[in-house]
Amino acid sequence: MSRPALSASRVGAFAEIASIALIAAVFIVPFVSDNPAIYSLANQVLIAVTAAFSVYIMLRMNLMTFAVPTFMAIGGYTTAVLGLRLGVTDVLLLGLGSFLVPALFALPLGALVLRLTGVYFVLVTFVLTEITQLVLFETPAWTGGSNGLIGMPVVTFFGSDLGDNRAVLLVTTGLALAGALITAAVTRTLRQHFAAIEENELLAQSLGLVVWHYKAFGFAVAAGVSGLAGFALVNMLLTAHPTSFSPLSSVNYIAYAIIGGKSSMLGSVVGGALLVWAGEMFALRGEYSQLMFGFLIVVVVLAAREGVVGTVSRLLGRIGASVKSRPLDPASLPTATESQR
Amino acid sequence: MQGIVATSLIGISLGAQYALLALGFTLIFGILGVVNFAHGGFYVLGGYIAYSAISFLGMPYALAVITAALGTAALGYLFERFLLDRLIDDHLATLMLTLGLYMMISSGILITFGPQSPAFAFPLTGVLRAYGFYVPIENLVVLAVCVAGIVSIYALIYRTDFGRALRALADDRAVATAQGLRPKVLFPTAFALATGLAGLTGALVTPILSLAPHVGDPVLATSFLIVILGGLGSVGGATVAAFLVGMVEAFSAVYLGGSKGALALFVLVLIMLVVKPSGLFGQRARGA
Numbered sequence: 001m002s003r004p005a006l007s008a009s010r011v012g013a014f015a016e017i018a019s020i021a022l023i024a025a026v027f028i029v030p031f032v033s034d035n036p037a038i039y040s041l042a043n044q045v046l047i048a049v050t051a052a053f054s055v056y057i058m059l060r061m062n063l064m065t066f067a068v069p070t071f072m073a074i075g076g077y078t079t080a081v082l083g084l085r086l087g088v089t090d091v092l093l094l095g096l097g098s099f100l101v102p103a104l105f106a107l108p109l110g111a112l113v114l115r116l117t118g119v120y121f122v123l124v125t126f127v128l129t130e131i132t133q134l135v136l137f138e139t140p141a142w143t144g145g146s147n148g149l150i151g152m153p154v155v156t157f158f159g160s161d162l163g164d165n166r167a168v169l170l171v172t173t174g175l176a177l178a179g180a181l182i183t184a185a186v187t188r189t190l191r192q193h194f195a196a197i198e199e200n201e202l203l204a205q206s207l208g209l210v211v212w213h214y215k216a217f218g219f220a221v222a223a224g225v226s227g228l229a230g231f232a233l234v235n236m237l238l239t240a241h242p243t244s245f246s247p248l249s250s251v252n253y254i255a256y257a258i259i260g261g262k263s264s265m266l267g268s269v270v271g272g273a274l275l276v277w278a279g280e281m282f283a284l285r286g287e288y289s290q291l292m293f294g295f296l297i298v299v300v301v302l303a304a305r306e307g308v309v310g311t312v313s314r315l316l317g318r319i320g321a322s323v324k325s326r327p328l329d330p331a332s333l334p335t336a337t338e339s340q341r
Numbered sequence: 342m343q344g345i346v347a348t349s350l351i352g353i354s355l356g357a358q359y360a361l362l363a364l365g366f367t368l369i370f371g372i373l374g375v376v377n378f379a380h381g382g383f384y385v386l387g388g389y390i391a392y393s394a395i396s397f398l399g400m401p402y403a404l405a406v407i408t409a410a411l412g413t414a415a416l417g418y419l420f421e422r423f424l425l426d427r428l429i430d431d432h433l434a435t436l437m438l439t440l441g442l443y444m445m446i447s448s449g450i451l452i453t454f455g456p457q458s459p460a461f462a463f464p465l466t467g468v469l470r471a472y473g474f475y476v477p478i479e480n481l482v483v484l485a486v487c488v489a490g491i492v493s494i495y496a497l498i499y500r501t502d503f504g505r506a507l508r509a510l511a512d513d514r515a516v517a518t519a520q521g522l523r524p525k526v527l528f529p530t531a532f533a534l535a536t537g538l539a540g541l542t543g544a545l546v547t548p549i550l551s552l553a554p555h556v557g558d559p560v561l562a563t564s565f566l567i568v569i570l571g572g573l574g575s576v577g578g579a580t581v582a583a584f585l586v587g588m589v590e591a592f593s594a595v596y597l598g599g600s601k602g603a604l605a606l607f608v609l610v611l612i613m614l615v616v617k618p619s620g621l622f623g624q625r626a627r628g629a
Contacts, residue, residue, distance in 0.1 A: 064433055112615045119376050119432050123569060124614045127607055130562050134604040248558060251440060258437065291452065294444025301437045302424065 009191065015264035015309070016184040022269055023049070023180050026173045030166040039169050041280055043236045046176040049272035050229035052256035053183040056268045057222040059257060060187055060194040061215055062201075063117070066250040067125040068226045070132040071102040073245035075227025076234035077136075077143055078102075083152040091155045091162060091171055095178065098231035099224040106223035110216045117201070129247035136242040148241030155235060172232040179225045183265060186221050190214060255293050259300050261307030270309050346474055348595045349588070354480045356587025357487035361542045362560065363567040363579040364494050365535030371574030372511045372531045374432060375425065378439040380564050381557030382446035383413045383536040387543030388552045389450055392461040402464040406486075406544040413540025414533040421532035429528065443557070451554040463548040483545050490541065491580065497534075498576060507531055511574065569610050572619050 029042050051068050058065040075098035082088040082097055113124045136143045143149065154163035155171060162171055187194065193214045196204035205211045234240045252275075260271020275296075279289035304311045362384065369377045387409040394405035420442060428434040463479040470476075498504035506527055509517040518524060547556065567586050571578025586606060593602020 064436070116614065116618060119370075119436065119573075120614060120618050122376065122433075122436060123565060124611065126562075126565060127569070127611055127614070131604065131607045131611065134600050134607060137600060138604055247562070251444070254437075254440075288448070288452065290444050290448035294441040294448065297437055297441035297444070298424065301434050301441065302427065 011313075012188070012191070012264060015266035016188065019265045019269045020177065020180050020184060023173065023176050026176075027170065029173075030169050034166070036165055039165050041277065042169055043172045043232070044280070045273045045276045046172045047229050047232045047236070048253070048256055048276045049269050050176045050179040050232065051226055051253040052260070052268035052272045053179050053265070054222040054226040054229070055253050055257040056262065056265060057183055057187060057218055057225065059262045060190075060198060061218055062198040063114075063121050063215075064254065065125045065222065066122060066247070066254070067128045067223075068229075068250050068253045069245040069247065070125075070128050071106065071223040071226035072230030072233065073132050073136065073240075073242075074102040074105055074223075074230065075099070076230030076240050076244070077149065078227070079231045080149040080152050080234055080240035081142065083155070084149060087153065089153050089156045091157050091174070094155060094231060095175060095228065098175075098227040099178075099182075100227075102227035102230075103220040103224035106220040107216060110219040111212075114212060114215045114219060126247065126250075129245075129250055132245060133242055133247060136245070143240070143242075146242065148239050150239045152234075152238065152240075168236055171235055175228045175232045179228045180265070180269075182221060183225060186218065187265065190218070194218065252293065255297055259293075259296050259307055261309030261311070263306060263310055267307050267309040271307065274308065343473060344595070347476075348591050350474075350476060350480070351595075352588035352591035353584065354484045354587070355591055356584030357484050357491070358542055358546050359563060359567055359587050360580045360583035361487045361490050361538055363564050363571070363583045364491065364576060365538035366564040367568045367571065367574055367576060367579040368494075368498075368507075369532060369535045370568065371576070372507050373421075373425075373429060373435075373528055375429070375435040375439065375532075376432070377535070378436060378561065379420075379443040379446060380439075380536075380539050381559075381561030382443040383417065383539035384543035384560045385450060385547075385552075385554065385557040386416070386446055387413050387540030388461070388547030388556070389454060389459075390540065391544035391547075392459055392552060395461075396459070406541065409544035410537045410541040413543075414537030417536025418529045418533035420536075422529040425532070426525070426528060429524075443561075447554055447557055454554065456554060458551055458553045461548050461552045479549050483549065486545055487542075490538065494538070495576070503527075503530075566606060566610050569614055 023046065026042055026046060029038065033039075051072060054068050054071070055065060078101040079094045079098050082094060088094060088097075109128075113121065113128075116124055137145055139145070140147075154161050156162060162168065193204075193209060196207070196209055197211055197214060201211055230245070233244055237244060256271040256275055257268045258271070259275060260269065261267025275289075275293065278292060282288040282292070300307055306314065362380070366377060366380050369375050369380075390409040390412045391402075391405040394400040394408045395402060400408065424442075425435055425438055428438065463482075465478050465482060467478045468475050469478055469481065496504075498508065506517070506522050509520070510522060510524060510527060514524065550556070563586065567582045568574075568579055570586065571580070571582030589602055589606055593605070
């Protein structure tokens with residue numbers, strides 16, 4: 001049993017390194033291009049990918065979360081309030097705040113909602129996004145209500161302003177990279193624990209795994225990663241507004257993670273990049289991108305359960321195997337731990 | 342006093358609409374174990390089918406409503422039979438499928454009809470006046486149709502062989518199948534029944550409230566609220582919860598203003614999900 005597990009872990013490591021490298025590569029963009037359309041696309045892709053990481057972390061534990069916009073809103077509004085009320089502009093402090101506040105918020109919340117699994121968890125997280133909207137509208141003193149928060153001071157990095165387009169993209173890239181590193185570190189370190197929970201939570205518990213420990217930790221980290229995406233979004237739009245965190249936007253983040261391939265981190269990167277790019281192609285007719293998302297979700301669920309990355313790597317593995325004319329190596333499968341239900 | 346009575350009437354009328362919607366939603370979950378994210382989509386689709394039937398085909402309103410119910414039922418039947426049925430036991434997969442369908446329905450409507458609300462008005466207008474109370478006639482008509490719909494659903498579920506078969510499948514599919522019931526026939530029919538109900542409600546209610554491609558979102562959220570409150574899969578629970586939610590919405594809109602009532606409801610439902618996931622009337626949490 002150790003060999004397939006080992007090789008699955010190796011494939012996972014490749015996907016994680018590739019994800020981090022791809023995101024880090026965006027740092028070059030501001031130095032080779034000054035096309036605002038490319039900046040805008042890169043910003044959107046990175047924010048989408050970061051938010052999809054959050055979905056990916058929860059899927060490790062077989063939990064499908066709709067709560068990404070909730071935690072994005074907490075992260076985004078935290079940085080807006082810090083900037084407006086307390087004059088905090090340092091990007092590192094703001095980034096830390098946008099990660100820690102949602103993560104800390106997720107702990108007590110997790111104690112309640114993580115008792116639920118399957119469909120009930122989906123429903124409770126969906127209800128959370130609706131509550132988020134209502135709370136944002138009903139607390140104008142803090143969140144600006146339906147006007148949102150505008151006029152945040154420009155973020156700084158050790159005293160230098162990060163206000164222009166180029167700097168905004170650098171901030172987004174930095175936040176996405178932080179999100180990727182955290183996601184990789186957590187899902188790598190706790191790979192076995194999460195896999196045990198995904199396979200059979202009851203069995204894992206009876207074998208001595210303190211399940212709620214790991215679920216709460218995973219939930220908090222996923223919330224923090226969403227918060228980073230929220231900060232990046234608010235920083236890009238220069239405003240924190242309830243419509244940026246609409247309940248049904250969570251569907252997009254789930255679509256990125258699942259269409260890209262839910263069994264590896266690279267899936268979120270590929271899914272986010274492909275779908276945001278494709279959505280941008282239909283930019284003038286935004287409704288077509290929703291039609292395409294819906295269609296792709298149906299196709300992936302019915303025909304290609306492993307998503308883009310899983311299907312491609314399976315095909316590559318098959319080609320590689322036939323070239324070397326030996327039977328299919330388990331290493332070519334996405335992971336050995338994905339439960340086929 | 343007059344205010345309270347008038348508000349109660351609005352609440353009952355809202356409750357009846359919600360009940361019709363939520364019954365479909367809860368039936369699908371109870372019998373098939375599917376959380377139907379496309380439910381709001383079928384509601385909007387019902388509205389647009391009725392609108393098109395009247396504006397382009399010149400149908401009378403009553404016939405348009407029936408067309409809408411049948412049209413959405415047919416789409417629901419095909420969707421269940423050819424797509425959903427393949428993965429019927431995988432809760433997350435069916436959830437994703439209905440989500441995909443919802444995105445396709447709402448964007449399809451947006452592409453076909455454009456983002457603006459079409460002029461779709463209820464054929465009967467006017468106000469009934471009795472004992473000093475004012476009641477809009479359209480609300481009464483909708484209420485009557487909704488109540489008739491709810492009664493028919495109850496009769497169908499609890500008084501006919503079809504209903505017994507559905508309840509048997511919901512109770513224990515393996516045993517029911519062994520007894521000769523055929524899920525392959527009954528599941529698509531049940532799904533069609535539920536989506537037809539959503540379409541019927543849409544055709545009835547959208548001329549009074551509003552018709553636009555995105556009006557399915559709040560409908561979906563409200564259906565969620567009601568079925569969680571009433572207990573997923575519970576027919577009686579959904580009916581009671583629907584009237585409860587209708588009342589709370591009516592009174593909070595009139596006396597509190599804003600969305601405080603909705604916020605209170607959502608928080609109530611959140612607590613309910615955590616403390617008693619089976620809802621007010623659900624007996625057991627379905628293995629999900």
